[in-house]
Amino acid sequence: MSTFDPKPILASLPNLPGVYRYLSAKGDVLYVGKAIDLKRRVSSYFQKNDQSPRIRLMLSQVADIQTTVVRSEAEALILENNLIKALAPRYNILFRDDKSYPYLVLSGHAYPRLAYYRGALDKQNQYFGPFPNGYAVRESIQLLQKVFKLRTCEDSVFEHRARPCLLYQIKRCSGPCTEEISTEQYRADVHNAVQFLQGKAHDLLADLDEKMRAAAGAWQFEEAAAYRDQIQALAKVQEKQFVSSNASETDADIVACAVENGLVCVNLVMIRGGRHVGDKSLFPAHGEDYDAQTALEAFLAQHYLDRTIPPVIVCNSSSDNATLVELLSAQAGRKIAIVSNPIAERRVWLEMALKNARLAIAQRLSLESTQLGRIEALQEALGLPDTAQRIECFDISHTMGEATVASCVVYDRLGMQPKEYRHYNITGITPGDDYAAMRQVLTRRYGKIAQGDGVAPDVILIDGGKGQIGVAVEVIEEVGLQDALLVGVAKGETRKPGLEQLVVPSRQQTLQLPRDSAALHLIQTIRDEAHRFAITGHRARRGKARVSSSLEEIEGIGAKRRQKLLTRFGGLQGVKAASVDELCQVDGINRALAEKIYQALH
Structure with missing residues (x-):
């Protein structure tokens, strides 16, 4: 138990809004919270006797308290979430969704370009979104190409075309690069595409039908046929939309949180232009012991601050979000509504999102059960302790010695951890010398870890045979990392999956696990991921080197x-x-x- 005495600090705290931080003896931030009244809020932690086990465990590790006074609860909310994202405290619920969401963009050129976009928004262009993933954007681009035939080529290509490209030939582009379409006609197509993206498909169909009839009445049958084709294509697009909205607002986010079997999941559904464009299930870090309402409040604050916000957010939280609504409205420059008791089709959307969140939890539990069986089988096959779970795997990739890249992938906490993957550019060796490359990457990685800078693995997998594993043994002895088990994964005589041999130098033995072994399947998965990641890094480095010169x-x-x-x-x-x-x-x-x-x- 901590011997920390909070009374002197509590006595000096002001009755003002602010943010408080609990620190451990090592100086690590354990928890970040906000308060309307710092003195009352922080004191309550040390006065209550009915705290949850999680809070009691946290308080037993507290060695210091730091506070920051702000002017209002809104400022406290912003600062709290900025600190949570930056510090990732152990006892805060944390949604790791740092990647920006993609948009569909229409550029501000004379002939606007239709494109996929991710990044900061430019006022010169029109943006539609955000979308939950890149697939939803690319699918929308394909639909718009079929119906409105807008250009998708880069400006450098567009400005120097002498004849139309293949997309013009297959009727996926109207050929503005070589003036196959007039500026006025192209602008009309852009206007129609914008109407469709804004959810005004009904008005657009009515307008096209009127133009078709007018053209036919004027005996301009080719023009009428073009309008007819657009109407038919739009009708087919609408048939494919399995969820559509007739509500007045065309953009909305549906956020549902479910808590089951100790897992927290938030399902985010995006409605854009009245169409369901996809959803995404998010599992927060440190979500144990949190209820659905607390998790949902954390998600709304962490996700929407500093992001594009739709006019309506529908969620299954009954708490008071007045401060958050005020902040989001100020950020968006328009009124934002958070609806927690929806009716009609909004309720259907929310029920669907909640069902998807529960399904995602069931899938995660099933996957974890499978992964648990695999890691237990590996522990048994290699004689590892029950606590062993972190595995790092290395591979080398190059083209006849050119642009050599080493990869390190990490398996931990019953799954691959992509954020912990690393590429290592190998330099200063004889081209094609895989042994020297392996020596360099292992020295660079484990030289730091042996000195306490990083997490040491329980198992180190080397994609290779006795030569590579021999180099690995030398490096591990040189850097002084003795606890990790080295295992070489050598391909069998016919190089077929299932015939791999495991070289364990510390025991001077070679194992060949059965083809149906769960332990072998786990090793193959990690080895193949290391191979894929190495090739990706090598191709990127090789391409950059060749292009630049x-x-x-x-x-x-x-x-x-x-x-x-x-x-x-x-x-x-x-x-x-x-x-x-x-x-x-x-x-x-x-x-x-x-x-x-x-x-x-x-």
């Missing part, structure tokens, strides 16, 4: 010609997209040199 390495292309090429085509990607005839149009580039440039870049 491609023009400089072409004989006959000096600084002046290189500058002219890059200026004419808007960058290296534009040069790569140019044909030989287009390259010849650049001052100082004859046909022979143009062909040489084209061959070098392709």
Whole structure:
């Protein structure tokens, strides 16, 4: 138990709004909270006798209390959530959803471009979203291409086309790059696409039907047929939407939280333009012992602050969100409504989201049960203690020694941990020397961990045979990391899955587990993930190296010609997209040199 005496600190706390932080003896932040009255709120932790086991455990570790006074409860809410995201305290519920959500964007050009976008928003463009994932955006782009034939090509390609591309031929683009469509007609298509994205499909269909009849009445049958095709395509799109809304607001988020079997799940459903564009299930860190209402309040604050907010948020929380509503409305520049007791179709949406949250919990429990069986089988096969669960696996990837990259993937807490994956660029070795590459990556990673900077693994998997594992043994002895079990995963004689041999140097033994072994399946999964991650890193490094030096390495292309090429085509990607005839149009580039440039870049 902690010997910390809070009385001197409690006596000095003001009766003002602010944020408080509980710190451990090591200086780690254990918990961050907000209060309208700091003195009353912090004192209540040490005066109550009916605290939950989680709170009692936290208080037993407290060695210091820090506070920050602010002007209002709203400011306290902002500061609290900023600190939670930055510090990730052990006893706060934390939604790790740092990745920005994707948007569909229509650029502000004379011929607007339809594109996938993720990042900061620019007022010059029109954005629609956000969407729950990239698939939902790309599906919407494909639908809009079929119906409205808007361009999706990069500006550098669009500005230098001499003839329409394949998309024009297959009727997925109207060909504005070569003026196959007038500016007025293209703007009309853009306007119709915006109407559709804003949920005004009914008005759009009525407008198109009127134009079709007018064109037919004027004997302009080709134009009428084009309107007819658009109407039919729109009707098919509407048929595919399994959820649609007739409500006045076309954008809404549905947020449902479920708590079952010690797991907390929040299901986020996005309604955009009156269409259900997808959902996402989120499992918070440190969610044990929290009820649904507390978890939902934490999600609403952490998720929507500093993010694009729809006009309506429907959730299954009955608490008072007045402060949060005020903050979100100020952030959005318009009124935001949080509806906790919905009716009609909103209730149907919420019930569907709640059902999905419960299904996600059931799936997570099933997966954890499978993973638990696998890790227990591995512990038994390798003679590991019951506490062993962290596994790190290494692989090397290169192309004949070029752009060598090592990967390290991590399996922990009954699952792969992508945020802990690392790429290591290997330099200063003989190209193609896998042993030297393995030595370098292991030294760089475990040299720091042996000194206390990082988490030591229970098992280290090396994708390779006795040569690679021999190098690994030397490195582990040199850095002084003795507790981890080294295991080499060598392919069998025929290199078929299921015939892998496990080399365990500390026991001087080689194991071959049965093909149906749960332990072998876990090792194969981790090994294959390390292989995939290594190849991804290698290709990225190789591509970057080749692209950055491609023009400089072409004989006959000096600084002046290189500058002219890059200026004419808007960058290296534009040069790569140019044909030989287009390259010849650049001052100082004859046909022979143009062909040489084209061959070098392709």
